[in-house]
Amino acid sequence: MADGGEGTLDALLSATHGDRKSCRVLGALGEVQEAAWGLLGNTAVIEVAAAAGLELIPPSLRRPMKACSFGVGQLIKAALDAHADRIILGLGGSSTNDGGAGMLAALGVRLLDAKGSQLSPGGAALKTLAKLDTSGLDPRLALVKIEVASDVDNPLCGNSGASHVFGPQKGATLDQVKELDLSLENLANICASHFGTDQRDCAGAGAAGGLGFAAMTFLRASFRPGVEIVAEICGLEAEIGDTDLVFTGEGRMDAQTLRGKTPAGVARIAQRAGVPVIALAGALGEGYDALYACGVSAAFSLVSGPMTLDAACEHAEALLTDRARDATRLWIT
Ligand SMILES: Nc1ncnc2c1ncn2[C@@H]1O[C@H](COP(=O)(O)OP(=O)(O)OP(=O)(O)O)[C@@H](O)[C@H]1O
Numbered sequence: 001m002a003d004g005g006e007g008t009l010d011a012l013l014s015a016t017h018g019d020r021k022s023c024r025v026l027g028a029l030g031e032v033q034e035a036a037w038g039l040l041g042n043t044a045v046i047e048v049a050a051a052a053g054l055e056l057i058p059p060s061l062r063r064p065m066k067a068c069s070f071g072v073g074q075l076i077k078a079a080l081d082a083h084a085d086r087i088i089l090g091l092g093g094s095s096t097n098d099g100g101a102g103m104l105a106a107l108g109v110r111l112l113d114a115k116g117s118q119l120s121p122g123g124a125a126l127k128t129l130a131k132l133d134t135s136g137l138d139p140r141l142a143l144v145k146i147e148v149a150s151d152v153d154n155p156l157c158g159n160s161g162a163s164h165v166f167g168p169q170k171g172a173t174l175d176q177v178k179e180l181d182l183s184l185e186n187l188a189n190i191c192a193s194h195f196g197t198d199q200r201d202c203a204g205a206g207a208a209g210g211l212g213f214a215a216m217t218f219l220r221a222s223f224r225p226g227v228e229i230v231a232e233i234c235g236l237e238a239e240i241g242d243t244d245l246v247f248t249g250e251g252r253m254d255a256q257t258l259r260g261k262t263p264a265g266v267a268r269i270a271q272r273a274g275v276p277v278i279a280l281a282g283a284l285g286e287g288y289d290a291l292y293a294c295g296v297s298a299a300f301s302l303v304s305g306p307m308t309l310d311a312a313c314e315h316a317e318a319l320l321t322d323r324a325r326d327a328t329r330l331w332i333t
């Protein structure tokens, strides 16, 4: 299962036996890299995390002010070249906070400052955005249906927005978070005067560093929680209907989990079917117990005692096996 973030492509390819494709793209920090995408019939599956994923950059090298989503636009172009008529765009697990500006640039939009010069890559540069030129937007986009599979429902700006909630995990300091938030606000203001509509507060606008906002505003993408799209394509509801017990989990379960992450979506489907759910997570963070009202029967942390995060990750497979065994023993006795 997946929720739009990393793993979405793998989950959909394994459920549908689709074709795994690969494309040379610019990574978030400008390095050339191969990124995977998928073709299920005429439907392309693109994961932001494949081109601009947080996991692709070690913590000490993360540059949230400069990281750029250009590679995501290149993947969309590859899907258009392959004549896809529907694109599922998975949002989540990104290293970028650029409001999708890089993606737009790759698709032909010119983002200009007051002097008419193109902005440099990254979220910080958006504070100088003064004008948009959308005349070069790839015309094929008008003929393709873009469905966003979003891992969260956060708005673009403010305390629940992309920069405040997800900036820190991308390496942003508090000052940088504030600067990035103002930059995204400027993007939203310029878009509001260009398009005459304002989608900054729509659910999911703040996903993938604000790329959600660009997808809804420029690409007219429809939005659904990613976990719902993945569950539908994988036939999860039918599988769960025939099941005694469901396991789900993620790195850290906390209040954020309820905003559209995989475990919350899985638990909701299991709850409808009356099947108990055990959630296993590396860590249980603040607010995780709110999941108990949403279908999770019991949640457990994997760690067996005090240990470093590195040790916990290194032994994750064994810890997961142990904790699954422990939980199942309680259930069967
Ligand atoms: N194996 C683990 N053991 C202990 N803690 C972990 C483990 N994996 C992740 N964590 C904790 O969870 C945090 C989030 O990790 P990660 O981004 O992988 O998880 P996630 O909750 O699945 O993320 P996402 O927001 O993309 O759904 C980590 O910073 C760490 O504190």
Ligand SMILES: O=C(O)[C@H](O)CO
Pocket (backbone or CB within 6 Å): 005, 091, 092, 093, 094, 095, 151, 152, 166, 206, 207, 208, 209, 210
């Ligand atoms: O990529 C991100 O910013 C988070 O996963 C939220 O979408």
